[in-house]
Amino acid sequence: MKIVRMEDVIKRFGDVIALDNVNLEIEEGEIYGLLGPNGAGKTTAISIICGLLNFDRGEVYVFDKNIRKEPEFIKKNIGIVPQDVAIYGDLTAYENVAFFASLYGLKGKELKESVEMSLEFVGLSDKAKEVPNKFSGGMKRRLNIACAIAHRPKLVIMDEPTVGIDPQSRNHILESTKRLNEMGSTIIYTSHYMEEVEAICTRISIMDHGKVIAEGTKEELTSMVTDVNTVYIEIGSIDGIKEEELKGIKGVKAVEIRDSTIKITSLKDVGNFDDIIHYFISKNIPIRNLRNEIPDLETVFLTLTGRKLRD
Amino acid sequence: MRELFLVMGNTSKLFFRRKGNIILLIFSIIIPLFFLLFTYGGSEQLRIGVIDKDKSVISSDLINSLEKTDKFKVVFLKEDEINDKVSKGKVDSAIVIPQRFEEEVLKGNPKDVEIVSIKGEETTLFLKSYLDRKINVLYNLSKASYGNKENFYKMYNLYKNSPFSLKTYIVEDIGKTAVATTRSLGFFIMFLMFSTFNISNFILVEKRDKTFYRIFASPLKPRTYLVSNFFVNLILTVFQIAFILAFITFILNLGFTKATFDIFLVLVSFGITSIGLSLMIVAFSPSTSYSNTLSTLIITPTCMLGGVFWPLYLMPETLQRVSDFIPQKWAIDAIEKIQMGGSLSDVYMNIIILLAFALTFILLGIYKIKTSEKMGDFI
Numbered sequence: 001m002k003i004v005r006m007e008d009v010i011k012r013f014g015d016v017i018a019l020d021n022v023n024l025e026i027e028e029g030e031i032y033g034l035l036g037p038n039g040a041g042k043t044t045a046i047s048i049i050c051g052l053l054n055f056d057r058g059e060v061y062v063f064d065k066n067i068r069k070e071p072e073f074i075k076k077n078i079g080i081v082p083q084d085v086a087i088y089g090d091l092t093a094y095e096n097v098a099f100f101a102s103l104y105g106l107k108g109k110e111l112k113e114s115v116e117m118s119l120e121f122v123g124l125s126d127k128a129k130e131v132p133n134k135f136s137g138g139m140k141r142r143l144n145i146a147c148a149i150a151h152r153p154k155l156v157i158m159d160e161p162t163v164g165i166d167p168q169s170r171n172h173i174l175e176s177t178k179r180l181n182e183m184g185s186t187i188i189y190t191s192h193y194m195e196e197v198e199a200i201c202t203r204i205s206i207m208d209h210g211k212v213i214a215e216g217t218k219e220e221l222t223s224m225v226t227d228v229n230t231v232y233i234e235i236g237s238i239d240g241i242k243e244e245e246l247k248g249i250k251g252v253k254a255v256e257i258r259d260s261t262i263k264i265t266s267l268k269d270v271g272n273f274d275d276i277i278h279y280f281i282s283k284n285i286p287i288r289n290l291r292n293e294i295p296d297l298e299t300v301f302l303t304l305t306g307r308k309l310r311d
Numbered sequence: 312m313r314e315l316f317l318v319m320g321n322t323s324k325l326f327f328r329r330k331g332n333i334i335l336l337i338f339s340i341i342i343p344l345f346f347l348l349f350t351y352g353g354s355e356q357l358r359i360g361v362i363d364k365d366k367s368v369i370s371s372d373l374i375n376s377l378e379k380t381d382k383f384k385v386v387f388l389k390e391d392e393i394n395d396k397v398s399k400g401k402v403d404s405a406i407v408i409p410q411r412f413e414e415e416v417l418k419g420n421p422k423d424v425e426i427v428s429i430k431g432e433e434t435t436l437f438l439k440s441y442l443d444r445k446i447n448v449l450y451n452l453s454k455a456s457y458g459n460k461e462n463f464y465k466m467y468n469l470y471k472n473s474p475f476s477l478k479t480y481i482v483e484d485i486g487k488t489a490v491a492t493t494r495s496l497g498f499f500i501m502f503l504m505f506s507t508f509n510i511s512n513f514i515l516v517e518k519r520d521k522t523f524y525r526i527f528a529s530p531l532k533p534r535t536y537l538v539s540n541f542f543v544n545l546i547l548t549v550f551q552i553a554f555i556l557a558f559i560t561f562i563l564n565l566g567f568t569k570a571t572f573d574i575f576l577v578l579v580s581f582g583i584t585s586i587g588l589s590l591m592i593v594a595f596s597p598s599t600s601y602s603n604t605l606s607t608l609i610i611t612p613t614c615m616l617g618g619v620f621w622p623l624y625l626m627p628e629t630l631q632r633v634s635d636f637i638p639q640k641w642a643i644d645a646i647e648k649i650q651m652g653g654s655l656s657d658v659y660m661n662i663i664i665l666l667a668f669a670l671t672f673i674l675l676g677i678y679k680i681k682t683s684e685k686m687g688d689f690i
Contacts, residue, residue: 050528072530080528086521090328099321103314103529147525 001028001064003155003186004049009058011044011210018044019055020210026188026203031181033201034190035297041210042190043083046157049188051075063154076104079153079185083160085140086147089133093124093143096132101150118150122176138169145176149185156180157188162196174200194297204297208305222295226303228253229268231276234261234289241285249275260288314531318539322513326543335509336547339502340555347495347559359438360388360396360405360427367413368464372471373424373445374408380441397427404428404435406442417460419453421446492559493646496578497619499555500639501610503548503578504585508606510544511589515599537680541586548582570649577649577658580665581642587672588638594676618643638668 004026011019047053122142251270456462517523596602617639645661
């Protein structure tokens, strides 16, 4: 089942086009990454999916229901983790989660159990009676997540949930996201940290200037921008190495020898890794280090847009 | 309905968790009461400044008779001090007995005694009626003596020493407390406006803190949220009004015991107007800093123009006409009418005008919220 379907969606803010004919399809059970620099249109897209923003043209279906016709049903089944921490600093962690969960109809014992479960999920059970004003940035971010999941939504939207926090809290949030997904929630995860998206997302859309410029799995995206694979081999001495012999290996396109490191560029589709290793073993040349350079999403973004993600 | 109570509960909880809100709530009650107790509450006597330009027997007797009533404390002033002492509140009113007062009395044409006050008719009414009565006696004696000074004084001394002197029973003089309560309720009205704005401003505070975003991502209807804010505001407003009126009526035993409910209705009507105005300010403000500035710029000057701090008749006529468009004027006007013995039938038009203001403000606020790109997109 398609959890989200955006069809040719256009959203304007005055003269600025925030979303320009955006098409997205998100399957149930995915961790779907929306990657792009600030101002790319990620937050606008998810605000539309949540029913928080009107749009000028196109159609949006969430849980196979038209967002213009059945916003209440859709809202009831979505949990949103906003980019900015959206919690009451003067209410306790428990009160915060309880209030937001009760807006989704939870009450009584069910509410109590859900709140406790959510706080435990984000590792804040022992802080339930404390007010977030005294929390660290990471703890506030975790409470921000707890407030979004207590009503057990089918779709959890996380908008830059790790901005400005320590690595420990970041890892906790990434792990929590994966666990949430394992527990049955579909996740939309927006970030401009490509390493986060690479680490947890099953499929990724890259957005820029309000457009989806590429979409697919990480492998599909990287293969879009390069058809070669580069291996760096570090050896003790280059004596006995003949560049021509290396170039003779099937699929090798280029060889570059610098000091004790040899850079071999091969066609990606040709599996010649064994042949390259065998060449060094046959010449009794010990390999000190070996590194395979795979293009990352940063490279993909750079290639597609001509600028870095965090420019 | 459940959602309404849920959000109302949350708004109330947030209100009482923030110390600044509780301090404002307490101040809105305490400061007007302090004003009432310490500015006017010290003495039951009216301090009357006196300038006797005549210095005759009857002018001296007139002054002495004022003191004998126990309602006035006489303070002799120099002519150039009069405006200063009256405006600074050193005396409640001042009277000037003109030159040749005695001579004119004997001619059967007594000159009026000039009364100077800034506290309105409530204060001067009793003094004026007292002086009129005394001067009327002098006039009658003058007529009876056919302008003959010797005969006049014979009759005058008989009148003064008569064992059948007129015993005066003064019906409770509400003039002084009426002024005090009107002015302190004026202060209360100003604090009430800041207090209602403070609660309406929660909407912008929630926008600033992004909880607004989370609330509207839930299935909660925007109107439920706005109505809940209105009701919390109304409940706290009614509580403040009931508390201050109960304090004035039952603890201080002042003034309008029989009309407390009428004043309560007037103040609640004004409270609703104030909430409407606050919602409108919030709807027209993009941020909390903007709304805070806008509220101060609106509340303080309109309180001045609306006669909250001083009687309207002290202001130029043009400004008095402008005050017709200011809700505070209608509230103060209704309070003054009730203080002077009026009932609900005398102030129902004031209440209708106040509620019309409220409706206008609320409709303008809702229109702005619905049409605003920024806020409308969120609600």
